[in-house]
Amino acid sequence: MKEFEVYSSLRVPKNSKIIIRLDGRSFHKLARDLKLVKPYDDNFYNVISEVCRDLFEEFSAQFVYSFSDEISLLLDNVPFDGRVEKIDSVMASFAASSFVMHYDVEFKKPPAFDSRIIPVGDGDILDYFRWRQDESWRNCVNSHGIAYLKSKYSNSQANDKIKGMNLSDIHEFLFANGINLNDVETYKKRGIAVYRKNKKVTGFNKKENKNQVSYRSYIYADWELPIFSEKFFKDIGVIK
Template sequence: MKDYEVYSSLKVPRNSRIIVRLDGRSFHKLAIDLNLNKPYDDDFYKVFAKVCNDLFNEFSASFVYAFSDEISLLLDNIPFEGRVEKIDSVIASFAASSFVLNYDTDFKKPPAFDSRIIPVGDEDILKYFKWRQDESWRNCVNSHAVSHLKSTHANNEVDDILNGMKLNEVHELLFQNGINLNDVETYKKRGIGIYRKQKKVVGFNKKENKNQTSYRSYVYTDWELPKFSEDFFKQIGVIG
């Protein structure tokens, strides 16, 4: 019967780098069940950041990026001997379990994530995360537009109003109605990042009878991400 496991031998090269992207399954329905504030719920994203931290630590990620109900993990060390089925299933199930553990509520239906693997070279990392950050911005603009229009129009009218509008036109529509997205919190526009930073530690060396400075790494949750650039990824040690 082992021969029936026709996909179990599919692997990614062990010396490669991959991004694992998770997407929440039917999170629009979950948002209704949890009675989340729209267009953004601060408590939800505090929990989401904890899930990202759990993923970062459990799978030794180099960088984790999240917005909306999406999480991308950059992995240098490929787990599970590169087995695609296991990487996808374990990381997705771990994220769902972490979400339940960190969210202090009773769920009407178990939350779930789907998962996909994207092989990347160093030259692809900036392009990938810039692509996702651009999507975060589009999500921010559209979410605020839908939320605003639903406060003044019937639900079936909102899609008709936004249909065919370019992003800059939606942005201008919001501005004309007193909503300046420049004033919105950075994480709502650019997402959340998890990576390691160095902190300076000064201790006293008894043997040498003097203060001694060292540096220790710690996991940092960045709610004020800049627009992604090559300099940013070099600074956090993701690319050389």
């Protein structure tokens, strides 16, 4: 019966780099069930940050980036012999399990993520993450806009009002009502990333009878991301 399995032989090249993008399934309903604070719930993002760290460690990622309920992992070692069905199913289930493990609540329905694979070359990495960070900014503007409107109008009225507004309209509208998006926390505008950093360690070398400086890498959750640039990714060793 093995031959009846759909996509069982579909693989990505072993020597390629891939990005796995995970998206929360129906997380707008989950947000209502969990009574999340709008437009941004700090506890939710603390949990998502822990999920990113778990994914980073489990799958030896080069870089993990997240905003809202979306997580993107950059991998230079393709797991599971490149089997697409295995990568997608394991990544999505692992993310959902990690989310439940870190969220100390009783869920009404099991949360779930979907997963997709994007093969990339070194030249595509910056373009991809710039694209997703731009989406993080759009999400920030829209989230603050609809949250403010819903504080003044009914849900249906608020939804109708925001439909005809573009990003600059929403930004100006919020500013006119005392909300300056330039002042909100950086992670709300630019997302969160998990990657490795080096820290300087000074120890005593007994053999040479002197202090010696070395560097050790550690996993770092960055809540103060800059706007993504080639320099940023070079500095953290993701691209050459």
